[in-house]
Amino acid sequence: MTPPPPPFRFARGKDDVAFDPALGDDELIAARAALSHGRWTDVRALLARTGADWDSRGHRLVVLGEGKSAAAWAHEWQLAEPESTDAAALSASAAVFRAAAGKQSPESAREQCMRAARMAPGDPTPWLGLLILARRTGTDDEQVRAFDQVRGRHRGHHHAHYLMTMCLAERQKTDGDDPFHEVYEFAEWAAGEAGAGSPLAVLPLVALVERFRVLAEAGALPGDPARQPYWTSARARTSLRWAFDWWLDRNGGSSGSGGGGAHGGDHPRLALDLNYLAFGKFHSGDTVAAAALFNRIGALATRAPWSYRDRDPKKAFRTARNYALGFGSS
The missing domain is CATH 1.25.40.10 (Tetratricopeptide repeat domain)
Structure with missing residues (x-):
């Protein structure tokens, strides 16, 4: 259940x-x-x-x-x-x-x-x-x-890597979803350099999400991320798999509320990693995993780890809850 x-x-x-x-x-x-x-x-x-x-x-x-x-x-x-x-x-x-x-x-x-x-x-x-x-x-x-x-x-500074990913995502704001944009190359390189067990495994997903934010703000993509092909692309699937594999490995193979797992105690910014992962899972259609992650985050769940114009945060959360529970999008 x-x-x-x-x-x-x-x-x-x-x-x-x-x-x-x-x-x-x-x-x-x-x-x-x-x-x-x-x-x-x-x-x-x-x-x-x-x-x-x-x-x-x-x-x-x-x-x-x-x-x-x-x-x-x-x-x-x-x-x-x-x-x-x-x-x-x-x-x-x-x-x-x-x-x-x-x-x-x-x-x-x-x-x-x-x-x-x-x-x-x-x-x-x-x-x-x-x-x-x-x-x-x-x-x-x-x-x-x-x-x-x-x-x-x-070398593995969490906040600095996130900031640099955001900086790169904000370049070339009107060129559309360029699959060769430098932010993707940077995030994949940094995650690979960090090695197994590092929370920087989430960076390729951060790059995808932050690039979407920039394109949505520029009007190049619709502002509401729900059920868009962007989230089912090969890049999105790969990024989500890397991030989710890191989380499963960290928790000994469980996506639930496990403790430190194989890699020790909580990272100080772990909640931000999990927000990216939960919303990524939700928008890609994996609502069961999204619900488990939202439970793990608890009161530290954000509106979203990124921002959109003309987006109602209360509606976004209600939609996430209802989809996770199988009630539809009302």
Whole structure:
């Protein structure tokens, strides 16, 4: 029997789905709340515990840097501990998001990232900030340069590979679904380089989904992804198989809610991998697998891991639930 999808939470009104970019990291959620009240020592302790787990460090600093008061409290921390590499990294992350929002210049944010990079030469996180900045305000060359610097410090960096896939997908927005587009080559190369057991196996699916997003936004494809040939193409089938095989292998052959499986504990951004996979399975017609994945994601299910114009998120979730339960598309 197909398991029921999870209950979806709504916030700020019944048509808006609650989603926390902390992705269920309880320690991060607590530190973020403390930082909003000026208790930067809680962030210092969190980052000390995180150490050189570069994926977790990047995820945590990005989420902390997005906070409205992060820049001000990072500055206070730097005044108290001017040699702190963690304070510099938080300040750089906050500057990136302020620059993306037009609240400070990209040049000043870039300099803060470079200062943090000079203070901790082995840390890929300041370069991750530069990649985020380059995607929002920079050039293609700046994107590639920042990505190469991240990968040189951590070859399997999850967030950086996702960002670079999105950057490439956003190039050539009006050329239609070119099967030789550079984003597909990049994603397949990166997944192959990462090797067995890496969550980067999901990258070819991310490339497919993000390219669809760009083409839909440009009007080259219909905005609603439901039941389109795009999702049953040979490329889509191959990408889904690679991603789903990774998930099955990770969970010892089960598509359900298994634990770490053969490859250990949860990746800090695992929920994003599973959102791509769940929606990919749903749109390709495999509603049983989609339902199991939605159950595994639970409250961390997004509207979709990508965005469309003129798309009702409540309707999208209702449709996914109903198809998964065999009730049709009402």
